[in-house]
Amino acid sequence: RPARGISPGNIDPMVHGGGSPTYRDPVTRRGSALTSLLCALALTALTVSIAPSGQAQPAAVGSPAAAPRVINGDTGVAGQFPYLVPLLDARTYAKEGAFQAQFCGGTLTTPTTVVTAAHCVVAEESGEVTDPSDILIGFGHDLKSPGLRVVAVSAVTPSPAYQRRSAINDVAVLTLAEPVTDVPTLLPLSPEEAAAYLTPGAVLQVAGWGNVSTDGRQFPAIFKVGNLVLFPDSTCGGGESFVLNGVKFLGFGPGDADVASMLCAAGTTAAGKRVDSCQGDSGGPVIAGTGAAARLIGIVSWGEACASDYPGVYTRVPAEYSFLAEQGAATAKPPTVAPAITVTPASGAIDVSFTAAADGGVVATFAATALDPVTGVATNCFATPAPGKSTATCSIVGLANGTAYQVTGFSGSPLGNSPVTAAVAATPVPVPVAGDIRRAKMLGGGKVRFTVTASQDNGAALTANRVVCQVPRSDRGVKAGAITDGVANLTGMRAIKYVCFVQAANEFGTDSSDAVIVKVRR
Ligand code: ARG
Numbered sequence: 001r002p003a004r005g006i007s008p009g010n011i012d013p014m015v016h017g018g019g020s021p022t023y024r025d026p027v028t029r030r031g032s033a034l035t036s037l038l039c040a041l042a043l044t045a046l047t048v049s050i051a052p053s054g055q056a057q058p059a060a061v062g063s064p065a066a067a068p069r070v071i072n073g074d075t076g077v078a079g080q081f082p083y084l085v086p087l088l089d090a091r092t093y094a095k096e097g098a099f100q101a102q103f104c105g106g107t108l109t110t111p112t113t114v115v116t117a118a119h120c121v122v123a124e125e126s127g128e129v130t131d132p133s134d135i136l137i138g139f140g141h142d143l144k145s146p147g148l149r150v151v152a153v154s155a156v157t158p159s160p161a162y163q164r165r166s167a168i169n170d171v172a173v174l175t176l177a178e179p180v181t182d183v184p185t186l187l188p189l190s191p192e193e194a195a196a197y198l199t200p201g202a203v204l205q206v207a208g209w210g211n212v213s214t215d216g217r218q219f220p221a222i223f224k225v226g227n228l229v230l231f232p233d234s235t236c237g238g239g240e241s242f243v244l245n246g247v248k249f250l251g252f253g254p255g256d257a258d259v260a261s262m263l264c265a266a267g268t269t270a271a272g273k274r275v276d277s278c279q280g281d282s283g284g285p286v287i288a289g290t291g292a293a294a295r296l297i298g299i300v301s302w303g304e305a306c307a308s309d310y311p312g313v314y315t316r317v318p319a320e321y322s323f324l325a326e327q328g329a330a331t332a333k334p335p336t337v338a339p340a341i342t343v344t345p346a347s348g349a350i351d352v353s354f355t356a357a358a359d360g361g362v363v364a365t366f367a368a369t370a371l372d373p374v375t376g377v378a379t380n381c382f383a384t385p386a387p388g389k390s391t392a393t394c395s396i397v398g399l400a401n402g403t404a405y406q407v408t409g410f411s412g413s414p415l416g417n418s419p420v421t422a423a424v425a426a427t428p429v430p431v432p433v434a435g436d437i438r439r440a441k442m443l444g445g446g447k448v449r450f451t452v453t454a455s456q457d458n459g460a461a462l463t464a465n466r467v468v469c470q471v472p473r474s475d476r477g478v479k480a481g482a483i484t485d486g487v488a489n490l491t492g493m494r495a496i497k498y499v500c501f502v503q504a505a506n507e508f509g510t511d512s513s514d515a516v517i518v519k520v521r522r
Helices: 033-039 041-050 090-096 191-197 317-326
Strands: 084-089 102-110 113-116 135-139 149-158 172-176 203-208 224-230 242-244 247-249 262-268 285-288 295-302 312-316 340-346 349-355 365-371 378-383 391-397 405-412 424-426 437-444 447-452 464-470 479-482 487-490 497-506 509-512 516-519
Touching (some): 084 090, 090 135, 113 295, 191 295, 203 295, 295 317, 349 365, 365 391, 437 516, 464 487
Antiparallel strands (some): 084 135, 102 113, 149 172, 203 224, 349 391, 378 391
């Protein structure tokens, strides 16, 4: 990887000197034409003639002032984004190791497919496609670790719709020579899910081993993570600018960015520095959603220099979904790991909350079962996570108080179900159900009259039934008044905002109603 050895200041004049907003450089990596030979292996002879190896060039006019430096990202940790892979030049890998050989990023989307950018594997000038034998896929977060695993590639398939000049449909699928079944995969975002994820301002992350310097070359051994925000489509082909945390970003015009196949995104640090991907990050993932709801939504494609006035531009994954599906790179798989469950006993019921495992599987429905070990009767509940969410809750009802049930759960999908969780014991008890506040009437002089619906004792006499008010987000200023005949009078209330709720208790437990906000007027 020649780029690593070259002193900073060797800046591609095409990128920095030619700094017109319309210039795009999907192929150039490492901030230099020189390095495109790594980005597109087939370009070697050509790029060497443009920028002879090791020849330092003066910083070009128009290069950005030294800016602190994925640019302004955080260092990744082992196990974070396990599906993020470095693409390695096989020849360089054999001679110099993974750190020198890394030229792009990619995402393991199924056990046999890595999704990357087409410009990582198609020569910009000739259109020649890199031979599979020239690429190895790394597995691990640290390019300098002797434990980094490498897997061979059996096929390189750029999208037939990829346009080299405009970088439209910048996507390719690399088929692995052997399946990698022990690394979690990341599902590409489907067109059906797109609306739920691609709202302007959505929180995104980009990760890669690319340049961390805006004015030179500095490459990390451990990948960097940049926190980004999805820009409105108007900035991504509509030419509109966008202000993020007080930092102004210019937009790309219709001649620059094609919003149908591209996404624009950038970030800012707390200190107001711009966060962006950079040369060497190409092909790597932009991720939205967390845990089991995480999806591959973008692929690092191009930008105007790095962390400049412009956002980074990413391949819009749902727009490439049919290509990915055809290549077997977007096959949804069933959940393979049981969800985490927490159970809360109620009266005649058990509430269950689920969190899906982040195993790359798609969860359609969670199911929970309460088994009465004596009678063998099983009672179920089902919960569907909202789009983009990996959690949900349901209540198993119709249970007997005092019976110790064994509760289990699993994640289900039409493709198959996860294993069942270990059983958790739960005994429904006749805890009360608190009534609700219907009305709060200001009586003046710090007195407020609450009208509430009846609390249910579920067969065990209430030991407390009252309205409680407190200062929001604290336990201070607590006022309480007992409920008699559906009415509670609270006195000594100050002219401030309170959160108020009904609290009912019996020997089995305490329940609180939903809180209402009460503004006290004198
Ligand atoms: N084309 C670059 C590569 O091959 C990625 C550039 C991303 N640039 C940006 N400013 N976001 O690595």
